[in-house]
Amino acid sequence: MKVGVLGATGNVGQRFVQLLEDHPWFEIDALTASETSAGKTYADAAAWALPNEMPDAVREVTVRETSADEVSDEVEIVFSALPSSAAKEVEPEFARDGYIVASNAGWARLEDDMPLVVPEINPDHLGLLEVQRDERGWDGGIIKNPNCSAITMTPTLAALHPLGLNEVTVATLQAVSGAGYMGVTSMEILDNVVPYIGSEEWKMENEPRKILGEFDGARVDEADVSISASCNRVPTVDGHLENLWCRFDEDVGEDDAKEAMRGFTTLDLPTAPDQTIVVREENDRPQPRLDRNTGGGMSVVAGRIRDDGDARLKYSCLSHNTVRGAAGASVLNAELVAERYL
Ligand SMILES: NC(=O)c1ccc[n+]([C@@H]2O[C@H](COP(=O)([O-])OP(=O)(O)OC[C@H]3O[C@@H](n4cnc5c(N)ncnc54)[C@H](OP(=O)(O)O)[C@@H]3O)[C@@H](O)[C@H]2O)c1
Known part of the structure; x- marks a missing residue:
């Protein structure tokens, strides 16, 4: 073709x-x-x-x-x-x-x-x-x-949605390639973090709700999950890392969340990775430099999944922003x- x-x-x-x-x-x-x-x-x-x-x-x-x-x-x-x-x-x-x-x-x-x-x-x-x-x-x-920042977390939210996910708070650490080749100058980003990326927070707060929504043959009814995002540009080249705090209708165990992510849908298409979400157990993963090319850059890598009390879990996830993103x-x-x- x-x-x-x-x-x-x-x-x-x-x-x-x-x-x-x-x-x-x-x-x-x-x-x-x-x-x-x-x-x-x-x-x-x-x-x-x-x-x-x-x-x-x-x-x-x-x-x-x-x-x-x-x-x-x-x-x-x-x-x-x-x-x-x-x-x-x-x-x-x-x-x-x-x-x-x-x-x-x-x-x-x-x-x-x-x-x-x-x-x-x-x-x-x-x-x-x-x-x-x-x-x-x-x-x-x-x-x-x-x-690119919405797609990083959305597969993990899709895995957790059937467990009663109702509220998400997320902070991003986004690579410079996400701003385009001429996007951020070295003087702006070296030795620095910029706590603002124009219109990115709005996209993160709205796009996943449509993706997780129900299509009735004519329109999409958005998922009832509230999302609050705070976006930061950091001096990595590729790979957006995100930290999430998720609230559920009732307590969800860490192991249940990991199982839902590891078992999430994979597809038999040429560019689909063998595993859509890879869950790591190390305390210090995922990291952009080490994990962004997982599954040819098409897998989302999640880690640090832990109980946060009061029907909440927190975790980190990462994907390659110019490949999966x-x-x-x-x-x-x-x-x-x-x-x-x-
Ligand atoms: N970078 C990421 O991680 C990422 C992730 C998700 C989505 N996106 C989106 O993907 C798109 C491209 O991003 P990028 O980072 O690749 O940007 P980029 O590096 O600035 O590249 C822009 C491309 O568009 C061409 N172009 C610019 N103005 C044009 C015009 N008026 N008519 C025709 N062609 C024009 C440029 O051609 P010349 O070389 O001739 O100027 C260049 O080929 C954007 O919409 C961006 O928001 C980017």
Whole structure:
């Protein structure tokens, strides 16, 4: 299946290119970026910032402008790693022209007809694609993955939700790559922690409630879990670490919580990890440097699960923000769409 990457030269775009290099189902046919990069080879346009070499197959590919007119009709899926402002303009254009857009961009995640999907949690919400096509008159559609900090904790919340989870307090320690390649300067972040990330707390407080919600065939009824978030930028490169305090309807044992996380759904899709949530027993794990590549960067790693009294548990969790938190999440969403709809 031929695919394209929109915003291919950026942080997340490069992850897409890397993850798609040897993909068993998808083959890159088009790479797009801003007007500044259009017309250059990918090797010239992208300041490659990932540890492995840029794949040879894309080095000489000419980067195009980001418009549906620039992408072949043979392409079925485009992955969007565009800033939200640009995505809002062009993603509907691609969807109208028949492409499936697997999007990272924040705009419209909470709109009623927008599927916001984590395949292991709410694959049935893909049914919103039909609602979206009916309402907007599109031949294609847009499917969103959550924000990188929301997706880190959401699989653990999904595992705990059936145990009576009703309230979550969370503090994040988020890596600099989450701000994009040009996002935070070294003078801002070295020897420092910034206790504010614009609009991140709102996303963390709302996106999981939609993902954990019930789809009735027409709309999603949000889960009745209250979430309060406090977000911090810290000087790690990749991997968002989060500390959570969770309240339940009644006491939940640590072992029950661990069992629910370890036994959480796994999928048989190319980008799905063998274990969605890996629970560690050491007192000092998870850690970004040691744990972010677990399951190829697609597993969430949880640890320090402990009783906090008064029907509460506290724990830490971590995921790779540009893999599970961005490009890997979109590729997994596209695999789900390809398996079930195309
Ligand atoms: N970084 C993360 O961990 C993360 C996690 C989850 C979601 N996201 C989301 O993913 C998206 C991309 O983030 P990023 O960190 O990869 O950003 P980035 O490094 O700044 O890359 C942005 C990409 O979009 C292109 N672009 C910018 N303005 C454009 C325009 N007006 N028209 C067409 N292309 C344009 C850029 O092309 P040029 O190189 O030509 O400028 C570049 O390829 C954002 O919506 C972000 O919120 C990021």
